[in-house]
Amino acid sequence: MTNLKITRLKLNAPRGENEREEKLEVFILKNDYLSVTFSQKGCQILGIYAPDRNGVRNNVVLQKKDIFSNEPDSGYIGCVVGRVANRIGGGRFVLNGKEYNVAKNNGENHLHGGIEGFDRKIFTPRILENGVELEYVSKDMEEGYPGELTLKVRYLLNGRRFRIEYEAVSSEDTVCNFTNHMYFNLTGDTDKDILDHELTIAASSYMPIDEGCLPLGEKAPLEGTCLDFQAAKTIRSAVEADDEQIRRANGIDHAYCLNASDDVILLYEKKSGRMIRISTDLPMAHIYTGNYLPDAAEGMGGHFIKHAGVAIETELMPNSINLEEDSPTILRKGTRFKSYTEYGFITI
Numbered sequence: 001m002t003n004l005k006i007t008r009l010k011l012n013a014p015r016g017e018n019e020r021e022e023k024l025e026v027f028i029l030k031n032d033y034l035s036v037t038f039s040q041k042g043c044q045i046l047g048i049y050a051p052d053r054n055g056v057r058n059n060v061v062l063q064k065k066d067i068f069s070n071e072p073d074s075g076y077i078g079c080v081v082g083r084v085a086n087r088i089g090g091g092r093f094v095l096n097g098k099e100y101n102v103a104k105n106n107g108e109n110h111l112h113g114g115i116e117g118f119d120r121k122i123f124t125p126r127i128l129e130n131g132v133e134l135e136y137v138s139k140d141m142e143e144g145y146p147g148e149l150t151l152k153v154r155y156l157l158n159g160r161r162f163r164i165e166y167e168a169v170s171s172e173d174t175v176c177n178f179t180n181h182m183y184f185n186l187t188g189d190t191d192k193d194i195l196d197h198e199l200t201i202a203a204s205s206y207m208p209i210d211e212g213c214l215p216l217g218e219k220a221p222l223e224g225t226c227l228d229f230q231a232a233k234t235i236r237s238a239v240e241a242d243d244e245q246i247r248r249a250n251g252i253d254h255a256y257c258l259n260a261s262d263d264v265i266l267l268y269e270k271k272s273g274r275m276i277r278i279s280t281d282l283p284m285a286h287i288y289t290g291n292y293l294p295d296a297a298e299g300m301g302g303h304f305i306k307h308a309g310v311a312i313e314t315e316l317m318p319n320s321i322n323l324e325e326d327s328p329t330i331l332r333k334g335t336r337f338k339s340y341t342e343y344g345f346i347t348i
Contacts, residue, residue: 004031004157006127013068024067025125027132029157034345036155036162039067042079042119043134043153045182048162053273053347058188060274062309065298070120075296075304076181079119080153081112083138083145084329085179086255086286086318089214093321095146095330096173102144107212112181114143119181123153131156131163140171147172147333161344168337175329176337177316183290183309184276186269190299193307194289195236200266201229201285203256207318208245213253217323227254232266235310239289251291251307255284255318265312268348277344278312283328286313314341 007028026046029036035049035057044067047059064077073079084102091104103114112119123134131154138149147170154165166178185194206222207215222228226241239251246252258264258280265278265285278285288311293304320327331337 004029004130006132008125008127011067024122026067027125027155029131029155029162031157031159033160034157034162036157038078038132038155040123040125040134041067042121043123043155043180044119045078045155045180048182048345050274050345051347052188058272060184060186060188062183062185062190062293062304063300065300069297071297072115073119073297075183075290075293076112076119077297077299078182079180080178081181082118082151082176082178083113083143083149084110084175084177084321085112085313085315086177087111087214089319089322093175095175095321100144100146109212109214117143118151118178128154128156130158145174147174147331149174149176149331151176151178153178160346161342163340163342165340166338168331169335170331170333173330173332175321175327176331177318177320177329178339179286179313179315180341181311181313183293183311184267185309186267186272186274186276188272190301190304190308193305194310195234195239195307196270197235197310198232198266198268198270199229199235199287199310200232200268201256201287202259202261202264203285204230204259205257207255207257209248209254211248213249215255215318215323217319219257222256227252229256232268235289235307239307249291251289252287253289253291255286255315258283258285263344267310267312273347275346275348277346278314278341279344280314280339280341282314282316282339282341284315284317286315286318287311288313314339
C-alpha cells in the first residue's frame with residue numbers, strides 16, 4: 001500500500017452516440033511501480049502500466065477503443081465475465097433435479113454468461129484503503145440463472161502485485177464461475193503479436209476440446225504434446241504446431257489443470273524483460289491466444305491483429321456443471337464463494 005494513490009474520474013459519453021449510458025466512472029490505482037486503470041462497466045481493465053528493464057512504462061494489456069459502446073464485444077477485452085465463465089455445453093444444465101436453459105451464444109454452447117453477461121453490466125464502486133471494490137446484483141433468472149446473486153470484485157494494488165478478489169452470495173442455489181478476460185502483451189505494443197512470449201504453466205494435464213472448443217470431459221496428460229508448458233517455451237511453438245487440438249481452436253483455447261504452487265503461471269517477454277508471476281487459489285487456467293481478435297472490438301490503434309494478446313483466465317473447470325459430480329460451480333444458498341488471482345510484475 002506504500003505510496004498508493006487512488007484517482008476517481010467521471011467520463012461523459014460522446015454526445016449522440018449513447019442513449020443508455022451518459023457517464024462512466026473510471027479509477028486509477030497508482031504507486032511507485034505500477035498503474036492500473038479500470039472502468040465500473042464490466043470491471044473492465046483499461047490499462048496496466050508496468051516498466052521494462054530500462055524503466056520505460058507501457059500498457060501491457062489490450063484496451064478497447066470505445067468503453068461506452070453497448071455493442072457486444074466478442075473478445076470480452078479486460079472484463080469480468082459471468083455468471084458462468086467459459087462454456088456450458090448445449091446451453092443447458094441441471095441443478096437440484098431441474099433443467100435450466102441458457103443462451104447458446106457460441107455455436108451450440110453458452111459462453112461467458114450469455115447475451116448480456118457481467119462484462120456489460122454497471123458495477124457500483126466503493127473506495128477501499130488499498131483499492132476499489134465493485135459490486136453487481138444479478139437478478140433471479142437473469143440470463144437464465146436461478147437466484148439473485150451479489151458479486152463483489154476487488155481490485156487491489158500493493159507494490160508490484162495487482163490482486164483480484166471475487167466474493168459472491170446467492171438467494172437460492174445457483175451456479176457461478178468468475179474470471180477476468182484481460183489480454184497481456186508484454187511488449188507494450190499491440191501492433192506486435194505475443195507468439196514469442198515465453199509461457200510456463202505448473203500443470204501436467206489439460207482438457208482436450210471438440211470442434212466447438214467445448215472440453216470433451218476428460219483430463220489428458222500434457223507431456224509429449226505441443227500444449228505442454230511445464231518447462232518454459234514460446235507460445236509460437238504450440239500455436240504453429242501441426243496438431244489437431246490447435247487446428248480446432250485456431251490456436252490455444254484450452255483449460256489447464258493447475259498444480260499447487262506459489263507461482264502457477266509465468267509469462268515472460270525477452271526484449272522488454274517484463275515478467276508476470278501469477279498465483280491463484282482456483283484449480284484451472286484457460287489460455288486463449290487471441291485467435292479471433294481481429295473479429296472482436298477495435299483497439300486504440302484500429303482492429304487488433306491475430307494473437308495481439310494472450311488471455312490467462314483463472315477459473316473453475318469449464319462446463320463443470322455438466323461434467324463433475326457435486327460441481328464446485330454450484331453456489332448453495334447461505335454459503336459464500338471466494339477466490340483470488342494475483343499478478344506480480346517484475347523485470348529480469
